[in-house]
Amino acid sequence: MLGSLRSIVQEVNAARDLPAVLDIIVRRVRDVMHTRVCSVYLRDNQSGTYVLMATRGLNPDAVGNVHLAPGEGLVGNVVTREEPINLERAEAHPAYHYFPATGEERFSAFLGTPIIHHRQVLGVLVVQQAEQRRFDEGEEAFLVTLSAQLAGVIAHAEATGALAAIGQQRREAKFTGLAASPGVAIGRAHIVVPPANLATVPYACCMDVDAELELFQQALSNAREEIREVGEQLKGDLNREERALFDAYISMLDDSSIAVEVCDRIRQQLTASRAWAEVMLEHVRRFEAMSDSYFRDRAADVRDLGARVLMHLRQQQQAERDYPENTILVGEELTAATLAQVPREKLIGLVSVKGSGNSHVAIIARAMGLPAVMGAQELPFERIDGEDLVVDGYRGELFVHPSPELRRRYDSIVEEERELAKNLDYLATLPAETADGHRVRLWVNTGLMADVVRSLERGAEGVGLYRTEVPFLLRDRFPSEEEQREIYREQLEAFAPRPVTMRTLDIGGDKALAYFPIEETNPFLGWRGIRVTLDHPEIFLGQVRAMMKASLGLDNLRIMLPMISGIGELVSARKLVERAHAELVDEGFDIAMPPLGIMIEVPSAVYQARELAEQADFISVGSNDLTQYLLAVDRSNSRVAGIYHSLHPAVLRALQEIITAGHEAGTKVGICGELAGDPGGALLLMAMGYDVLSMNATNLPRVKAALRAVTKPEADELLQRVLPMHSPQEIEHTVRDYLTEMGLKALLQPQ
Template structure:
């Protein structure tokens, strides 16, 4: 038996044969073409075929992993039609009289290298995307067959890395687990694997050779371990672990309709994070108490122009109505940093995570902000909507926001448009907001902590940089102390406080959050029942003192 170590990005145990994922191998040769116009026409035809394929991938992803995760294929379609990218290819064919395959490959490599050298984490991710679309165009040009899993039975996929398009193309019924030699836990493929509920491991120390094909293996997504040719003892142990995991998932279904109450009678709200209207079905299916975070920026990311007030209103209204009186907390536009929107025409920044983003854009481009606020308040007449503002660093910002909110409400009153008074809250995701949370609590009705950004800013670590994964520690005492400080300041001023970042779903911290008196945890819909189970098994009084002493 050989034991290979990596990093698990989605839990679960898979037992089966390995299947080496064979990517298409394009041997690109440069050759002279006599008719450059004909070669450009050939490229344009391949571009059209690529766009058709990407639309098919989007439709497939939409059904299998939801609108938010399918959005990457809309990004790919936009990249295929990027004028700089197209002009570079056409110019190379024209000036050098080379074949389209060579022009696409060279341009793809140049653009990928350019993106990879950028400091911005979002732009670094685009490096892999531009390689993906370039390879797809070349495949269409050369009439290559698609990469597939060559097996009639479900297998553990073994690959160097998987692009989002490759992940979605695979037949879910034939995939037991993903195991890759490279990759990041924050990559689109890792996110897709989690959404598809398939065990996934990355950064596995393995030499990808043909002799691995068809060998028996076990992939443990909980520990990030692969057992190659497992012995009988290990096989038995892992079969028991898999059975317990499946049994646990079945038992969780019995928790539907149960309260989120600890053994000693303390209750907490468990809500869901969503990105689109279509996600509401998962929220209801998993019995969430409400929506703790509706990421409204996806309405902007999925279009080629600013969404109108009416378009936004219809989306917010649909969510509010479908949640049937349950609370829906909608975060205002949060773009910038790793979420760029071309039509906003924002300047390139050396450090966008610390730059022009979120509420800073809204307070600068007030027309855009007011359009969204009008849509939100109009939708409030159809359900229980709360509004949350991201990336706050000062009391002055909150007061400016409240002034604009009052202007919007006055406009709606003058027009005779009905609306309800929405609960207003802010995201606490900067150390500055933590340190003045006692003052901020006097201005709003709730706090919600974005632990992803708060951890990143507190530790001064780019959370999307795989080289820093080993020292990126969201359990850091500094982060936990900050969360407790925010909770204490919120409760001292009579407002409630929740967590909507990744840590909200971290079961190792559930007892700590309950001991702090956190009022609400908002997580991915699929994690709600597991979190409810943990809450119902906890006796807060029995562990409170010991847990909080660690933070002193």
């Protein structure tokens, strides 16, 4: 049945709307499984019942008129059990419920599978047979697999309002991703799509059909002319077969059947771009399905031709894009260039289907103070252009078509944030110390000059992590030593005399350079961080030379090595740094050897923390990566984001072990990661004895307010309470309750 499954999924993905999807499912499943009946029941979110929405084999008049509560009838039992029900004689089951409207008294065999998305039962897929028999394991597995495929389609339909088109009330839809930049944004989606990608053209309707038809004909004409011109220019360089390709393109554009198909869809009020994309993708799929390899290869030609015409359509349609006042930029993969196109005063948030909290767009979002969610993999972004959105950058959640109640709740959060920021402004000039005088250094994580002003305004005492990879990410080649020196000098001067900790180039994992690709099966366990730069000493030496030259006369530079997993890497790196320093001294630069520290991010370094601390000038824990590696959770994967928890008992115990080892060796230990920027987490870290907490500038006032509100013994008592606990949820609840008891509830991130 695998071939049938693939075929059905292809048809479903190509379907224009949900009614078409449901019709394909019930029609094709009945044929493939040779049953008399196939039906789909969907949840009505208003009543909580499950409604017959499509059928082949039951009375078609029953569609929309049969409602089952959870637990009612066999379908309702599939809902409550959340697993398939496979019966030889359905009418003998105690839960069997007869509905005269369906005419189902003729059917005995019953197989129903739940359609589940994010642990919610969205519907039930049912097949029935007249004779008494039990569906075999293969048939049951087929229906379960298809139900899983259908779950995503229905969730998308909720988000885009497609359920409203088949009689259900439109409601808010929730999607999860990765929390990339804190804050809340309430605004309107503005979709960014690649300029000529047929697969990402948003579903959109046009108001003026005649104008859209004219637009389409003009784009066809422009594409024909462009192809002719290119063919003429290259005529002398191509052989006969290659020249024939241009003739084939023009022939396809002259094909009246394709133009008629597109025009028919435009007359159904589709935009020219969407109509063209639908038709051309159908032709691509037909070619790809052909058995002859020659014709399968032509699918690429059809796709290329489709992209050429689409480019001309886009040029005419998007000569001037209008951005709403409260723009939330949404795209498959946002870039710094797309952000730059939006007027800053109109941009309030970002959502990206791909990417992680470490992508340079996420870093820019944090620098600009824009709430952002990355990795929202299941969001049907191409169908929500212009829709109302709520972006929760604290929890990595977004809501399409938010209900009035949800909007009011998030409006109050936005207002509370505004008031809290205003009330904490006075802390900028006060020291970060507890009520009984215990001092902690609060530093910031930076990557762009845009971070500097916000960091200093909030009272940053230094930089605990300057991400030197950001200038590398924003270029199309390696920056020269002099270019790096200029960038680093700006940072060092801006914070002088405060210390600035510059991490050497940390690429690999989810941070790839377009001009230095690293293709690996498991990049987080692969060639990244110090492993790359030790293998390329020319990159490492150039970078540390640039750092040291930038520090001339300032002497506030600290160099930090990422992804250290053992003593050998630290020894090798120190030799290179000392060599670079010696070279600069020989060249006449009067520069002191900067302190050289390491990041502890992998478990092996935790268990060698004592030896590493004896050889490093300072230690900084990268708590985000350390948590990822300890819990075996890819933090850029939204599907397992719920397992990633920085207050996991294993993480807290590792952090305690590191600080103990570091101080026993007489070495200062800091931490840079999300945990340090959380008020509750900061109290635990301060109690452990961490000397420096480095965080996003946005979180600095909250952390300082929490530290100044407690005494060191009070924080110590809290730490002793949570260390023996067994679950991160228990620890989190305990810390939240403690902050609430201390009158610090306003500092907590919304839940």
